[in-house]
Amino acid sequence: MSQQSLTATLLIQQYPALISQNQLAKIFGQHVQTIRRLARAGLLPFQNVSISGLEKKYKLEDVIRYLENPPITTVKRRGRPVGSKNSITKQPLLRKRSGLMNMVHGSDPTQ
Known part of the structure; x- marks a missing residue:
């Protein structure tokens, strides 16, 4: 018998056979209203x-x-499907750097 099935068997024997919506909400970390809405x-x-x-x-x-x-x-x-007019794959990977960024990286746009 695997560890998981043994644990499940012990839990079933230890606790009552039925569980309420409030207890279900605590187990799943959700609000009771959410559980009720889903139910x-x-x-x-x-x-x-x-x-x-x-x-x-x-x-x-x-x-x-x-x-x-x-x-x-x-x-x-996320994003548009491949092949669509504005898909990510058709956009240029590198954009032109601004003048300030060029100066920081060593190339001066004024020269």
């Missing part, structure tokens, strides 16, 4: 278990599984 939109990666009133609960087992294997997030590239 309402159905964007949480685990299912709501309890149907009792406003207090929604989730299986601790699902939360631990999610924390052990989080989804791979992709970062959107």
